[in-house]
Amino acid sequence: MKIQILSEEMASRIAAGEVVERPASVVKELMENSLDAEATEISVTVERSGTSLIRVTDNGEGMTPEDLALAVERHSTSKLKNEDDLFRIATLGFRGEALPSIASVSKTTIISRPPDVPFGHQMNVEGGKKGDLKVAACPLGTTVEIRQIFYNVPARRKFLKAPATELSHICDVFNRMALANSQVHFTLLHDGRTIADYAAVNEGKDRLHQVLGRDTARDLIPFSSTQSELILQGYLSVAPTSFPNARYLITFVNRRYVRDKILTHAVLHGYENLLMKGQYPGVVLFLGIPFPEVDVNVHPAKYEVRFRRQSEVHEAVADAIRQALKRQAKGSMFAPPVSAPVQFQGVMEPQFHYAAPFPGTYTRSVPGKEMFPIKPRSETGTCGFFSSMVILDQILGCYLVCSSSRGLAIIDQHAAHERVAFEKLCRQMEARDVQKQSLLIPQTVDVSGGESVLLEKKMSVLNQLGFDVEPFGANTYTITAVPALLPEGDYRQVVRQMIAELAEVDKSDKLRQHLEERLATIACHSVIRANRKLEMGEMRALLNQLDEIDFATQCPHGRPVLLEFSHDDLDRMFKRIS
Numbered sequence: 001m002k003i004q005i006l007s008e009e010m011a012s013r014i015a016a017g018e019v020v021e022r023p024a025s026v027v028k029e030l031m032e033n034s035l036d037a038e039a040t041e042i043s044v045t046v047e048r049s050g051t052s053l054i055r056v057t058d059n060g061e062g063m064t065p066e067d068l069a070l071a072v073e074r075h076s077t078s079k080l081k082n083e084d085d086l087f088r089i090a091t092l093g094f095r096g097e098a099l100p101s102i103a104s105v106s107k108t109t110i111i112s113r114p115p116d117v118p119f120g121h122q123m124n125v126e127g128g129k130k131g132d133l134k135v136a137a138c139p140l141g142t143t144v145e146i147r148q149i150f151y152n153v154p155a156r157r158k159f160l161k162a163p164a165t166e167l168s169h170i171c172d173v174f175n176r177m178a179l180a181n182s183q184v185h186f187t188l189l190h191d192g193r194t195i196a197d198y199a200a201v202n203e204g205k206d207r208l209h210q211v212l213g214r215d216t217a218r219d220l221i222p223f224s225s226t227q228s229e230l231i232l233q234g235y236l237s238v239a240p241t242s243f244p245n246a247r248y249l250i251t252f253v254n255r256r257y258v259r260d261k262i263l264t265h266a267v268l269h270g271y272e273n274l275l276m277k278g279q280y281p282g283v284v285l286f287l288g289i290p291f292p293e294v295d296v297n298v299h300p301a302k303y304e305v306r307f308r309r310q311s312e313v314h315e316a317v318a319d320a321i322r323q324a325l326k327r328q329a330k331g332s333m334f335a336p337p338v339s340a341p342v343q344f345q346g347v348m349e350p351q352f353h354y355a356a357p358f359p360g361t362y363t364r365s366v367p368g369k370e371m372f373p374i375k376p377r378s379e380t381g382t383c384g385f386f387s388s389m390v391i392l393d394q395i396l397g398c399y400l401v402c403s404s405s406r407g408l409a410i411i412d413q414h415a416a417h418e419r420v421a422f423e424k425l426c427r428q429m430e431a432r433d434v435q436k437q438s439l440l441i442p443q444t445v446d447v448s449g450g451e452s453v454l455l456e457k458k459m460s461v462l463n464q465l466g467f468d469v470e471p472f473g474a475n476t477y478t479i480t481a482v483p484a485l486l487p488e489g490d491y492r493q494v495v496r497q498m499i500a501e502l503a504e505v506d507k508s509d510k511l512r513q514h515l516e517e518r519l520a521t522i523a524c525h526s527v528i529r530a531n532r533k534l535e536m537g538e539m540r541a542l543l544n545q546l547d548e549i550d551f552a553t554q555c556p557h558g559r560p561v562l563l564e565f566s567h568d569d570l571d572r573m574f575k576r577i578s
């Protein structure tokens, strides 16, 4: 016979592998249990990056001795009663797997005391083997102590990374948990040193400060939105703040941290054409959704979820982010100016540069005086932010130097015009009204058989973008009209490129994204280049147009349109103030 039934011990160690990957997984499970027990004080102590000790102490509801004895058995939970409960899970845990899994690969001690009892009980489990229950003097709540994780699974131990990496995973888990539970006091000690001590706070923004540090937190703007049953709330970065990786894109569903493709995609979608290539936003997103609408039972460590109506969730998130960014872009015109010191590192004071708390760098705004409180646009009279600037000169053939009541502004004429043209095209496309210009002499384009099939398939999309293309014999087409914004030239290349780029795209969402990318390309080709002398009238017109669009501060590829130096910045640079 080749088949054997695995021993109980083997089976539970295999099961443990799914839940307990590394010390940070233990920290996560234990902190989740403390939160489910409604603790308001949670302290985590680790030694040697969690490999020799992980201790989580809470002041939650505790366990009776009977519960304590059951807690380390497999599939034992107080959080699910029947199958229906699986579809309305309000707790972080529900599988009853964490404690037995952890206890099977470590030396575990649990001490717990529920309210109204003068003493608690202690239970030791070593490699899954339960000891006897003992009476123990202890405060209200629960302490779970894990020593020598993986002492009996050497293979697993070998997979552990360098101590600094394991510790950083623990810090990440701890911080995410803290972000989602600002009214809980959290402490984290490592080898006797306090790494974090987050006092309970009422405001989420205060917790953001505690966890991310003052500088990063200051650059994240609060936003909120309610769309039917979805409640979206959180913090987001606005240009020029951006990050070189997605480390600060943190999403929660009903206060559970998740790594969800739909949510991440939706967030990035909201930032489309506002970020430079390779840059990521900083977003802390809390999505509140009715429990039956989300399945949290799809991943052993519960890091993934499945939404019942995923496209609605996607749309709501992307829309909330976009609207918040739009409001912010408009509002920023009336807030203290955002300077971009990156290019001026040699001249600026050192305090203008901040070491990023993670690998890579980011830029941040320089705080100015609150000279211009944020006002809704309607209250700002007829004079727009850009149109009220005094144009001093055009320099280097590409920058407009202007003075505004906030200080000095330098505008990149190409980036500005590109954004204006782009937004104009987007609006026209949305209204299915891209202005076309008919060609006096139509251009003929020869394509391959494959391209011809594609072209026929994508004809309506090309029309939508402002191109009229007509069949003209086998695999030959004539271009009879092009978007009015495109300058005169050889359009055959553009059409061929469009066909190739639209080849793979069928889904409407991706299609829209591609269309916008194509529009950005059209915009880029249709605008004033650098090194072109502008007349005063042209400069004025450009500034006026900037006031009419939503995202005037970034070109469609995410480059800045505007650099500003507030009065304070100038005074500081000239050492008038410190």
Ligand code: ADP
Binding pocket: 029, 033, 034, 036, 037, 058, 060, 061, 062, 063, 071, 076, 077, 078, 079, 092, 093, 094, 095, 096, 097, 098, 099, 100, 142
């Ligand atoms: P789950 O959290 O999925 O229920 P666990 O194995 O993590 O499974 O925990 C088993 C049970 O032990 C929980 O359902 C809970 O009743 C109890 N428990 C675990 N940790 C604590 C704690 N810190 N405070 C109170 N009860 C706890």
Ligand code: MG
Binding pocket: 029, 032, 033, 092, 093, 094, 096, 098, 099
């Ligand atoms: Mg649990």
